Amino acid sequence: MRRIMTHCRALGFQRALVCTGPGNTLDCKIVVVGGGTAGCAAAAALSQKFPEQVAIVEPAIVHHNQPMWTLVGAGIKRLEETRRAMAAVLPSQAQWVRSSLKEVCPERNFLVTTDMQRINYDYLVMACGLSIDYSAIKGLPDALATPYVSTNYSPTLCAKTWDCLQRLESGNAVFTYPTGPVKCGGAGQKITYMAEDYFRTTGKRDNITVTYNTALPRIFGAAYYADALEPMCAQRGIQVNLGLDLVEVRSASREAVFKKVGAIEGLMEVVQTYDFLHVVPKQAPHAFLKDSDLVDSTGFVDVNPSTLQHSKHQNVFALGDCSNLPTSKTAAAVSAQLPVLLQSLQAVIEEREPMAVYNGYTSCPITTRKGKVMMCEFDYQGMPCETFPGLDQRKESKLMWFVKTVALPYSYWNILLKGWAPWRQIPRRISQIGKPNTP
Template sequence: MDTHHNVLIIGGGNAGISLAARLRRYKVEDVALVEPSPWHYFQPLFSHIGAGAAQMKEAVREQRKVMPRGVDWIRVAAADIQPDYNAVVLADGQRVHYNQLVVCPGLQLDWQAVPGMADAIESPYGTSNYESRMPTKTWELVRRLRSGTAVFTQPPGPAKCAGAAQKIAYMACDFWREQGVLGDIRVVLVVPTPTVYGVDGVDGVLERKIAEYGIELRTSTTVDSVDAAERTIRLQGPAGGEDLGYDLLHVVPPQSAPDWLKATTLPAPEDQSGCVEVDPELLRHPRYPNVWSLGDAAATLNSKCGGALRKQVKMLALNLKAVLDGREPENRYNHYGVCPFTLTRHTVLFAEFDHQYRPMPSIPWLNPAKERRWAWVLDRRIFPQVYWHLILKGRA
């Protein structure tokens, strides 16, 4: 049986829940949200969990407990979008019609894109904090390693909080240094970019930390393949191929929009990632004016991260409310992005920047290129509480 809703949101992560909550605060009626998962995760804590500085119970809630009041929760996965008919097809065949649609299902992890990578994380020596079931495994591997080679990789292309691939490397080194074994461990950090991150000032701090820990940095380098049985990883960099043996491997796979979304007419034809085509400031689809997108699955220009999403949610909620009230949308997203780099298990560097990776500090008079202990308290202690009690309730 077909159903209809005023506003239909696809995706029950940070983007979908916080937007739904804010729309309800703005008195928008008949909001429905499509999300099959019974669990909701605060993923920024995964790096801390992997370093033994947090527990998984702090990062997970039942989805039903974070669902905003007055929102109709459709507990089935989306399978297709038919924008010409203002309809979403669900995995069970049901069609849901809408007046306004917001697409924010997040990115999928393309483990099969790199030969052997999926097998590697299931082996006793491989892991990835990007899988919700593995941060605790990461900590066990970090805690047990006393010598050998540890390899940490960051993927090319779009990725949710790409800097998280580096955070665990720095925190692991800090732990090994505390244990007095860092000198016995060869640490290799693999990044696809020409510099360690690309933001002026931030690169200098990261480079000094990398030198302090004795990390071998491979820039402009990607993972070609992994052999879990032989415990080897093949890298492809400017000088050609390189094979490394490992005793601990933390990998992050390439990422893209969900396959079902790629098959719709919403992505731009030339966009291989399959993300939803949008005006990068309005977050509105250029061909379907009643379709919007935000978060990781939107083809915006910014770095994909929670800090960017928080600003997107605020402006999109205002613009959607304006359209529903018969007005033109006036708010614009400023391409803000942020990555809190955990450089030790007690200090954080807040990297704030725009879509061109130019510094964009929230407090202009405060030097952003500096690691601080109070920033760690903010990232580790305060932000999780803000997330659960304010952001997901549409109040921050």
């Protein structure tokens, strides 16, 4: 592999190198599957330690900063700011195999890509995210083509959300959150609050009802923050309906059909008409992993929640959305998982028992209105695990707005994707002095 990369450099490739082709066989020390948030960060860190011994399997040519899509949907950022060429963000010391994983054979330490390249590895890092299934909600694909329905979960649609909000003068604005696994559990309500604030500040609020229908039993998974969010919704006149799961969108009549969670099939249906509908689509583990020996019964890669090492295959690890780590799936979680992954992998390479511990740290900066954010940070137990000393993070804050809109986008591109996990640890460690729950 080292020889191929040297050859590519001689040809003038400076950034992530694409050097393989259909039918090839590649041997490498570490393979990272996926070049999104988790894969890019992991590959960057690992290739600094093991230059030219890391390969990344990633089919996409564009890398998206997904946490910024909420800001695009609310008219705060431009879509162009959320994307960069994959070749520019993947680490130059690693080899980019521009293809998709087809199947893995963890018993024999190789994987096969969709264009039939075989890659033999010593260590495997799974970071291929999850899959969004628009058709799991009846009528949604057609509805998304109408001017009244949008979702911030798609790079091609998040800008449409802002167009819809601007166009809406009166009627019902309905926002949803589904059952099942979801990346960024707060994204559905972030856009609800930003929309409500926009309607209020533009004088349209009296003519628009704002409804947030969530399939969950509370507005937010971590009770500590739910306790602050629920009264805020009540105070702002946002109608919150719990235990409602969107199952169908009838675009001809502009009706959203919800099923009460736990109700018997066909019973307890709630139908709401909408003038704007924001949908958080159903999400699921990738189908290509379904029959592999890597996943648990839910279809996510089965790893130890502390060490991120695979439960059966000691040379396999996972981080990010594709893993079955029982925490909220976020880029912030990836930033806390990364140093643990690096330590666990290093331990296995040195034939030691992995000892590093990930405590489930995750973060959800809830944009409560333009200029204000409630910075929710919590662990596996949903207990607060906060970074900023002396600040009540349940209060809406201007400083946290700055963190969400300026500091985090900057650190996403320039720190996290560079694999500089320790950078995140330093301010957190300092701020956590004297506080419990340090990850």
